[in-house]
Amino acid sequence: MRSEIEPLLRVRDLSVTFPAAPDRTYAVVERVSFDVGRGEIVGLVGESGSGKSMSLLSILGAVPRPGLVSATSLSFEGRDLLALSEPARRELRGSRIALIPADALGALDPVLRVGEQTADVIVDHDAQPRRSIATARVLEAFREVSLPNPKSRFRSYPHQLSGGMQQRVVIAAGLLLTPDLLLADEPTTALDATIQAQVLRLLASIRETRGVSIILVSHDLATVAMISDRILVMYAARIVESGPTLAVMSAPAHPYTRALLAAAPTLDREITTTLPTIPGAPPDLRVSDQGCRFRARCPVFEFLGAPSECVSSDPPLRPVADGRLAACHHVDEGFPVVGAGTLASGSLP
Amino acid sequence: MTVGSTSELMSVRHLSQTFAAPVWPWRKSEGVIALDDVSFAIARGEVVGLVGESGSGKTTVGRIIVRLQEPTSGQVIYQGRNISTLKRSELAGYRRAVQMVFQNPFASLNPRRRIGDLVRDPLEIHRIGDPTTRNQRVREMFRLVGLADHLVDRYPHELSSGQRQRVGIARSLAAAPSLIVADEPVSALDVSVQAQVLNLFVRLRAELDLTVLFISHDLRVVRFLCDRIIVLYLGRVMEAGSRDDLLTRPTHPYTKALIASVPSSRPGEVITGDIAQMPPNRAGCVFAPRCRLRAALNDPQRCVTERPELRLLPDDRTVACHFAELGSGSDS
Numbered sequence: 001m002r003s004e005i006e007p008l009l010r011v012r013d014l015s016v017t018f019p020a021a022p023d024r025t026y027a028v029v030e031r032v033s034f035d036v037g038r039g040e041i042v043g044l045v046g047e048s049g050s051g052k053s054m055s056l057l058s059i060l061g062a063v064p065r066p067g068l069v070s071a072t073s074l075s076f077e078g079r080d081l082l083a084l085s086e087p088a089r090r091e092l093r094g095s096r097i098a099l100i101p102a103d104a105l106g107a108l109d110p111v112l113r114v115g116e117q118t119a120d121v122i123v124d125h126d127a128q129p130r131r132s133i134a135t136a137r138v139l140e141a142f143r144e145v146s147l148p149n150p151k152s153r154f155r156s157y158p159h160q161l162s163g164g165m166q167q168r169v170v171i172a173a174g175l176l177l178t179p180d181l182l183l184a185d186e187p188t189t190a191l192d193a194t195i196q197a198q199v200l201r202l203l204a205s206i207r208e209t210r211g212v213s214i215i216l217v218s219h220d221l222a223t224v225a226m227i228s229d230r231i232l233v234m235y236a237a238r239i240v241e242s243g244p245t246l247a248v249m250s251a252p253a254h255p256y257t258r259a260l261l262a263a264a265p266t267l268d269r270e271i272t273t274t275l276p277t278i279p280g281a282p283p284d285l286r287v288s289d290q291g292c293r294f295r296a297r298c299p300v301f302e303f304l305g306a307p308s309e310c311v312s313s314d315p316p317l318r319p320v321a322d323g324r325l326a327a328c329h330h331v332d333e334g335f336p337v338v339g340a341g342t343l344a345s346g347s348l349p
Numbered sequence: 350m351t352v353g354s355t356s357e358l359m360s361v362r363h364l365s366q367t368f369a370a371p372v373w374p375w376r377k378s379e380g381v382i383a384l385d386d387v388s389f390a391i392a393r394g395e396v397v398g399l400v401g402e403s404g405s406g407k408t409t410v411g412r413i414i415v416r417l418q419e420p421t422s423g424q425v426i427y428q429g430r431n432i433s434t435l436k437r438s439e440l441a442g443y444r445r446a447v448q449m450v451f452q453n454p455f456a457s458l459n460p461r462r463r464i465g466d467l468v469r470d471p472l473e474i475h476r477i478g479d480p481t482t483r484n485q486r487v488r489e490m491f492r493l494v495g496l497a498d499h500l501v502d503r504y505p506h507e508l509s510s511g512q513r514q515r516v517g518i519a520r521s522l523a524a525a526p527s528l529i530v531a532d533e534p535v536s537a538l539d540v541s542v543q544a545q546v547l548n549l550f551v552r553l554r555a556e557l558d559l560t561v562l563f564i565s566h567d568l569r570v571v572r573f574l575c576d577r578i579i580v581l582y583l584g585r586v587m588e589a590g591s592r593d594d595l596l597t598r599p600t601h602p603y604t605k606a607l608i609a610s611v612p613s614s615r616p617g618e619v620i621t622g623d624i625a626q627m628p629p630n631r632a633g634c635v636f637a638p639r640c641r642l643r644a645a646l647n648d649p650q651r652c653v654t655e656r657p658e659l660r661l662l663p664d665d666r667t668v669a670c671h672f673a674e675l676g677s678g679s680d681s
Contacts, residue, residue: 047539192402197610222612263544265573278541
């Protein structure tokens with residue numbers, strides 16, 4: 001991890017807790033730490049309930065009540081986000097940190113023309129807005145995201161646009177105030193395959209031209225791997241593996257990452273008769289547990305005959321090969337995915 | 350194509366479907382063409398993938414096959430008979446033989462009924478067995494799809510998404526159908542759960558000798574499960590062939606674009622296929638406005654004036670492109 005210069009976003013021991021009972025809480029995000037450098041695309045991957053969206057919301061300061069956010073450090077350009085007043089934080093949202101939601105249509109107001117509501121972003125944030133200037137900037141942003149016919153699209157209502165165009169409008173709105181950090185929450189999940197590829201490419205090109213940093217959240221490792229420099233894998237509220245995309249994808253270290261890669265069908269791996277599955281379901285986070293959260297589903301745990309350290313202590317993230325971190329007591333021992341058919345180590349052709 | 354061969358279980362012939370409402374306000378309200386002369390056949394025991402993006406008509410095909418919808422023109426032939434000519438009593442038999450698995454198990458299961466009852470429904474509707482044998486059959490279905498017995502009295506909201514989709518599958522299998530139409534049955538599921546449900550399909554196929562029309566937008570899933578793949582685009586079949594031919598040697602420019610847009614497990618690979626959204630041209634090829642091959646050939650007039658019919662290539666696949674042979678090799 002970089003230490004010499006201050007990263008754009010620095011997250012240390014971020015936890016988000018909700019009350020489980022009057023005297024007890026449970027964490028939906030637990031001691032999550034990562035950095036986002038300038039111009040970096042970081043992929044945040046996990047299944048439903050793993051805490052990836054909640055992590056994004058805590059960066060925005062938008063965790064719903066009664067959730068509580070705590071961290072030893074949650075700083076953006078060196079400013080402590082948790083210490084900011086709500087007005088100051090509101091100022092930061094949109095102008096410096098922008099959210100690109102999954103549901104573009106839901107994010108757009110159905111009764112306003114898309115150009116007008118996009119221009120409102122500028123009007124809301126600028127002290128002395130002039131409508132003509134706002135309009136010109138919106139058209140420029142529409143061109144930047146390759147929205148076809150920006151002038152006529154400006155006057156369209158959201159429902160008149162295709163899903164891909166709606167997503168482009170939302171991305172354009174996110175870019176208007178030249179943010180430094182884009183938080184993209186499943187931005188392509190609702191889109192068709194060919195459009196999804198376009199939107200990913202658009203995000204990659206925005207990074208090239210503007211040097212903006214992006215946190216790309218998705219449930220699909222392969223999608224994230226297409227444009228991310230680094231990948232963070234979340235499971236049961238924790239980061240279980242992080243590292244450069246190539247290293248994580250070609251030689252995943254944590255048993256969960258390996259199982260996740262093996263369970264997803266691909267276009268290039270040899271076709272097997274059955275897919276290696278991950279048995280069981282993620283743990284109930286409301287039940288407290290001293291040990292590794294993955295052990296009930298972990299082939300290594302089973303192979304080793306339920307070693308006591310997996311039961312008694314939650315493994316911390318620690319360095320493994322190729323600049324990666326993994327949270328597993330047995331990561332160095334290089335066990336194959338036992339009983340899982342193919343090992344997802346060779347996704348490179 | 351294998352239309353008319355002895356092993357054919359079902360075929361659709363020249364299916365067209367037009368909806369009256371203008372979906373796109375800037376287009377003339379000639380109606381929306383959801384399906385435009387679609388024909389294909391499914392052999393007994395085969396798993397066929399019907400692939401396409403939104404608006405391709407893949408769901409409409411599925412709905413017509415299970416008779417949720419009447420096509421504007423064209424026929425569905427099941428075991429040699431046109432299903433639109435079936436008598437009422439025969440239609441009940443058809444509905445028993447052809448069952449659908451829906452995409453969203455939240456929406457397709459009645460939230461106020463216990464899942465045991467939901468799985469028993471088809472048996473009661475089709476008057477199969479008596480109460481005792483129906484209970485046995487429900488338990489058998491639960492075992493078959495990997496649901497624990499004690500779940501029979503649960504309600505859908507008490508189950509996980511994977512369990513709920515198992516209920517949907519158990520329900521569709523209860524009346525022992527011969528054809529399953531599965532419309533995006535795994536697209537709402539997490540990767541680890543998706544793998545479990547896909548494996549269930551593989552096992553059911555082997556154990557029950559099922560024939561499946563598997564509708565999906567995800568080529569990775571279709572590659573894993575299907576013997577043959579049919580690619581739809583804006584209501585027309587673009588290409589159809591065996592899984593390996595189609596995926597390793599695609600000939601239609603659209604199939605190539607679709608394959609190129611699949612998130613690759615190879616990191617850092619450049620995305621090919623820059624495709625812009627444009628209205629289709631029904632007189633010629635509907636894919637022409639987005640076609641890279643057409644652009645590479647300097648926009649031949651034929652692509653916009655003459656509709657490319659599905660034609661058979663030497664390797665037994667069919668393709669609807671005037672210039673498919675010119676685009677061979679890797680994608681342009």
